[in-house]
Amino acid sequence: MAEKKKHDVKRIVIRVLAVILLIVGLALVFNKQIRNVMVSQNQTRAMTSLTRSKIEQNEKKKGMFDFKKVKEVDLSQVAKTRTQNGAHVIGAIAIPDVNMHLPICLGMSDAAMTTGGGTMRADQKMGQGNYPLAGHYMTAKGILFSPLEDTKKGQKIYLTDLKKVYVYKIYMKKVVSPYAVYLVNNTKKKIVTLITCADGGVNRWAVRGSLVKTEKATNKNTKVFDFK
Numbered sequence: 001m002a003e004k005k006k007h008d009v010k011r012i013v014i015r016v017l018a019v020i021l022l023i024v025g026l027a028l029v030f031n032k033q034i035r036n037v038m039v040s041q042n043q044t045r046a047m048t049s050l051t052r053s054k055i056e057q058n059e060k061k062k063g064m065f066d067f068k069k070v071k072e073v074d075l076s077q078v079a080k081t082r083t084q085n086g087a088h089v090i091g092a093i094a095i096p097d098v099n100m101h102l103p104i105c106l107g108m109s110d111a112a113m114t115t116g117g118g119t120m121r122a123d124q125k126m127g128q129g130n131y132p133l134a135g136h137y138m139t140a141k142g143i144l145f146s147p148l149e150d151t152k153k154g155q156k157i158y159l160t161d162l163k164k165v166y167v168y169k170i171y172m173k174k175v176v177s178p179y180a181v182y183l184v185n186n187t188k189k190k191i192v193t194l195i196t197c198a199d200g201g202v203n204r205w206a207v208r209g210s211l212v213k214t215e216k217a218t219n220k221n222t223k224v225f226d227f228k
Contacts (some may be wrong), residue, residue: 016147016159039143042115044105046089052162058088063107065122067181070108070134073202082164087115091126092225093133094158098147101226104159108134117145117194120184126159126215130187137197137205148205157192157209158224165221168192168209175199176206183208 091104093116104119105112112118117133124131135145157168168191175198176183183193183206190211198205215221 013154039114039138042087043102043143044228046087046105046115047092047101047225050092050103050162050227052090055161058090058106061088061106063088063112063119063122064109065107067108067120069225070113072136086159087111090115090119091159091161092227093117094152094225095147095151095155096158096224097152097155098150099142100145100147101143104133104136108161113144120195122184124186126161127164128190129212130185130189130193131185132190132193132195134195137201145194148194148196148207149198151207157194157207159192160217160225162217162220162222165215165224166192166211167213169212170207170209172206172208174206175203178202178204180204180206 052087087103087105087109088106088111090106092102093104094101103116105116106119107122108118108120113134113136117135120132120134135148137149139148141147151170151173153170153173155170157170159166159168183195192209192211194205194207196205199202
Protein backbone atom coordinates (compact mmCIF):
# COMPACT_ATOMS: atom_id res chain seq x y z
CA MET A 1 0.00 0.00 0.00
CA ALA A 2 2.77 2.40 1.01
CA GLU A 3 4.67 1.49 -2.16
CA LYS A 4 1.60 2.31 -4.28
CA LYS A 5 1.18 5.72 -2.62
CA LYS A 6 4.85 6.45 -3.18
CA HIS A 7 4.47 5.53 -6.84
CA ASP A 8 1.36 7.72 -7.20
CA VAL A 9 3.12 10.74 -5.64
CA LYS A 10 6.09 10.24 -7.97
CA ARG A 11 3.76 10.11 -10.97
CA ILE A 12 1.99 13.32 -9.90
CA VAL A 13 5.30 15.13 -9.42
CA ILE A 14 6.45 14.04 -12.88
CA ARG A 15 3.20 15.28 -14.43
CA VAL A 16 3.42 18.64 -12.65
CA LEU A 17 7.02 19.08 -13.79
CA ALA A 18 6.01 18.18 -17.35
CA VAL A 19 3.25 20.81 -17.32
CA ILE A 20 5.65 23.43 -15.93
CA LEU A 21 8.24 22.61 -18.59
CA LEU A 22 5.55 22.83 -21.28
CA ILE A 23 4.41 26.26 -20.08
CA VAL A 24 8.00 27.52 -19.90
CA GLY A 25 8.68 26.15 -23.38
CA LEU A 26 5.60 27.81 -24.85
CA ALA A 27 6.52 31.09 -23.18
CA LEU A 28 10.00 30.95 -24.72
CA VAL A 29 8.64 30.11 -28.17
CA PHE A 30 5.92 32.76 -28.13
CA ASN A 31 7.84 35.32 -26.06
CA LYS A 32 7.54 38.17 -28.57
CA GLN A 33 3.90 37.46 -29.37
CA ILE A 34 2.92 37.43 -25.69
CA ARG A 35 4.95 40.59 -25.05
CA ASN A 36 3.31 42.40 -27.97
CA VAL A 37 -0.19 41.45 -26.84
CA MET A 38 0.52 42.68 -23.31
CA VAL A 39 1.99 45.98 -24.56
CA SER A 40 -1.03 46.47 -26.83
CA GLN A 41 -3.30 45.86 -23.83
CA ASN A 42 -1.30 48.43 -21.83
CA GLN A 43 -1.92 51.01 -24.57
CA THR A 44 -5.63 50.29 -24.80
CA ARG A 45 -6.21 50.22 -21.04
CA ALA A 46 -4.42 53.54 -20.56
CA MET A 47 -6.36 55.20 -23.38
CA THR A 48 -9.80 53.96 -22.33
CA SER A 49 -9.36 55.01 -18.69
CA LEU A 50 -7.86 58.46 -19.34
CA THR A 51 -9.57 61.40 -17.66
CA ARG A 52 -8.63 65.02 -17.03
CA SER A 53 -8.48 64.43 -13.26
CA LYS A 54 -6.01 61.55 -13.74
CA ILE A 55 -3.85 63.75 -15.95
CA GLU A 56 -3.79 66.49 -13.31
CA GLN A 57 -2.74 63.97 -10.64
CA ASN A 58 -0.01 62.47 -12.84
CA GLU A 59 1.37 65.86 -13.88
CA LYS A 60 2.36 66.41 -10.24
CA LYS A 61 4.36 63.18 -10.07
CA LYS A 62 8.07 62.71 -10.70
CA GLY A 63 9.26 61.19 -13.96
CA MET A 64 12.44 59.32 -14.90
CA PHE A 65 14.50 61.21 -17.50
CA ASP A 66 17.78 59.28 -17.53
CA PHE A 67 18.23 58.07 -21.14
CA LYS A 68 20.83 55.51 -20.01
CA LYS A 69 18.24 53.64 -17.94
CA VAL A 70 15.89 53.02 -20.87
CA LYS A 71 15.98 49.28 -21.65
CA GLU A 72 14.77 47.17 -24.53
CA VAL A 73 11.26 45.82 -23.98
CA ASP A 74 11.12 42.22 -22.77
CA LEU A 75 8.34 40.02 -21.41
CA SER A 76 9.41 40.18 -17.75
CA GLN A 77 9.58 43.97 -17.91
CA VAL A 78 6.07 44.24 -19.37
CA ALA A 79 4.65 41.78 -16.83
CA LYS A 80 6.22 43.74 -13.97
CA THR A 81 4.88 47.09 -15.14
CA ARG A 82 1.38 45.64 -15.58
CA THR A 83 1.21 44.58 -11.94
CA GLN A 84 2.70 47.81 -10.61
CA ASN A 85 0.68 50.09 -12.94
CA GLY A 86 3.30 52.86 -12.70
CA ALA A 87 2.77 54.55 -16.06
CA HIS A 88 1.81 58.14 -15.27
CA VAL A 89 -0.32 59.09 -18.27
CA ILE A 90 -0.51 62.83 -18.94
CA GLY A 91 -2.13 62.95 -22.37
CA ALA A 92 -2.47 61.24 -25.73
CA ILE A 93 -0.95 61.37 -29.20
CA ALA A 94 -2.50 60.43 -32.54
CA ILE A 95 -1.22 60.26 -36.10
CA PRO A 96 -4.34 59.04 -37.94
CA ASP A 97 -2.59 58.55 -41.30
CA VAL A 98 -0.47 55.73 -39.85
CA ASN A 99 -3.07 54.46 -37.36
CA MET A 100 -1.10 55.58 -34.31
CA HIS A 101 -3.08 56.26 -31.13
CA LEU A 102 -1.11 56.21 -27.88
CA PRO A 103 -1.04 57.54 -24.34
CA ILE A 104 1.65 60.06 -23.44
CA CYS A 105 3.44 59.17 -20.20
CA LEU A 106 5.53 61.22 -17.80
CA GLY A 107 9.21 60.35 -18.25
CA MET A 108 10.86 57.25 -19.66
CA SER A 109 10.44 54.63 -16.92
CA ASP A 110 9.87 50.98 -17.86
CA ALA A 111 6.16 51.44 -17.16
CA ALA A 112 5.96 54.55 -19.34
CA MET A 113 7.88 53.03 -22.25
CA THR A 114 5.82 49.84 -22.29
CA THR A 115 2.58 51.83 -22.34
CA GLY A 116 3.10 54.70 -24.78
CA GLY A 117 5.38 57.60 -25.59
CA GLY A 118 7.47 59.11 -22.80
CA THR A 119 8.33 62.76 -22.25
CA MET A 120 12.07 63.44 -22.46
CA ARG A 121 12.49 66.59 -20.36
CA ALA A 122 11.11 67.43 -16.93
CA ASP A 123 10.26 71.00 -17.97
CA GLN A 124 8.48 70.38 -21.28
CA LYS A 125 4.94 71.64 -21.75
CA MET A 126 2.45 70.62 -24.39
CA GLY A 127 1.97 73.30 -27.02
CA GLN A 128 5.03 75.28 -25.90
CA GLY A 129 8.56 75.18 -27.33
CA ASN A 130 9.88 71.73 -28.23
CA TYR A 131 7.78 68.84 -26.92
CA PRO A 132 9.94 65.70 -27.39
CA LEU A 133 8.58 62.17 -26.97
CA ALA A 134 10.46 58.88 -27.10
CA GLY A 135 8.92 55.48 -27.83
CA HIS A 136 10.04 51.94 -28.51
CA TYR A 137 10.07 50.62 -32.07
CA MET A 138 8.35 47.21 -32.12
CA THR A 139 8.54 44.73 -34.98
CA ALA A 140 4.77 44.26 -34.68
CA LYS A 141 3.13 47.03 -36.69
CA GLY A 142 0.85 49.40 -34.82
CA ILE A 143 2.44 48.94 -31.39
CA LEU A 144 4.10 51.85 -29.56
CA PHE A 145 6.18 54.06 -31.92
CA SER A 146 6.62 51.55 -34.77
CA PRO A 147 4.14 53.48 -37.03
CA LEU A 148 6.57 56.43 -37.13
CA GLU A 149 8.50 54.61 -39.84
CA ASP A 150 5.53 55.06 -42.18
CA THR A 151 4.92 58.76 -41.55
CA LYS A 152 5.36 61.36 -44.31
CA LYS A 153 5.89 65.09 -44.44
CA GLY A 154 2.61 67.00 -44.41
CA GLN A 155 0.77 64.52 -42.19
CA LYS A 156 -0.83 65.73 -38.96
CA ILE A 157 0.20 64.89 -35.40
CA TYR A 158 -2.37 65.49 -32.66
CA LEU A 159 -1.60 65.91 -28.95
CA THR A 160 -4.04 66.45 -26.10
CA ASP A 161 -4.05 66.91 -22.34
CA LEU A 162 -7.88 66.81 -22.46
CA LYS A 163 -7.94 70.57 -21.92
CA LYS A 164 -6.72 71.43 -25.39
CA VAL A 165 -5.94 69.67 -28.67
CA TYR A 166 -2.68 70.65 -30.35
CA VAL A 167 -2.36 70.01 -34.08
CA TYR A 168 1.10 69.75 -35.65
CA LYS A 169 2.16 69.29 -39.27
CA ILE A 170 5.16 67.06 -40.02
CA TYR A 171 7.96 68.99 -41.70
CA MET A 172 10.93 66.70 -40.96
CA LYS A 173 11.54 62.97 -41.00
CA LYS A 174 15.04 61.53 -41.03
CA VAL A 175 17.37 58.91 -39.57
CA VAL A 176 19.77 60.36 -37.01
CA SER A 177 22.53 59.17 -34.71
CA PRO A 178 21.50 57.93 -31.24
CA TYR A 179 23.71 60.72 -29.91
CA ALA A 180 21.64 63.49 -31.54
CA VAL A 181 20.55 64.80 -28.14
CA TYR A 182 20.07 68.30 -29.56
CA LEU A 183 16.66 67.06 -30.73
CA VAL A 184 15.53 67.04 -27.09
CA ASN A 185 16.57 70.63 -26.37
CA ASN A 186 13.90 73.28 -26.02
CA THR A 187 13.24 75.69 -28.89
CA LYS A 188 11.50 79.02 -29.37
CA LYS A 189 9.51 77.47 -32.19
CA LYS A 190 6.44 75.46 -31.12
CA ILE A 191 7.18 71.94 -32.33
CA VAL A 192 6.78 68.28 -31.42
CA THR A 193 9.70 65.84 -31.77
CA LEU A 194 9.12 62.08 -31.94
CA ILE A 195 12.02 59.65 -31.62
CA THR A 196 12.23 55.87 -31.99
CA CYS A 197 14.76 53.23 -33.07
CA ALA A 198 15.81 52.74 -36.68
CA ASP A 199 18.08 50.25 -38.46
CA GLY A 200 17.66 47.61 -35.77
CA GLY A 201 18.51 50.02 -32.97
CA VAL A 202 21.74 51.32 -34.53
CA ASN A 203 20.18 54.70 -35.38
CA ARG A 204 17.02 56.65 -34.61
CA TRP A 205 14.03 57.89 -36.57
CA ALA A 206 13.37 61.56 -35.81
CA VAL A 207 10.05 63.11 -36.81
CA ARG A 208 9.23 66.75 -36.21
CA GLY A 209 6.04 68.73 -36.65
CA SER A 210 5.27 72.43 -36.27
CA LEU A 211 2.21 73.66 -34.37
CA VAL A 212 -0.51 74.82 -36.77
CA LYS A 213 -3.61 74.89 -34.57
CA THR A 214 -4.66 74.86 -30.91
CA GLU A 215 -8.27 74.14 -29.93
CA LYS A 216 -10.24 73.58 -26.77
CA ALA A 217 -10.75 69.84 -26.28
CA THR A 218 -14.28 68.72 -27.13
CA ASN A 219 -16.02 65.40 -27.66
CA LYS A 220 -15.80 66.06 -31.39
CA ASN A 221 -12.13 66.91 -31.84
CA THR A 222 -10.87 64.26 -29.39
CA LYS A 223 -12.38 61.48 -31.52
CA VAL A 224 -9.13 61.52 -33.49
CA PHE A 225 -7.42 59.86 -30.47
CA ASP A 226 -9.70 56.81 -30.62
CA PHE A 227 -10.30 56.65 -26.86
CA LYS A 228 -12.99 53.96 -27.48
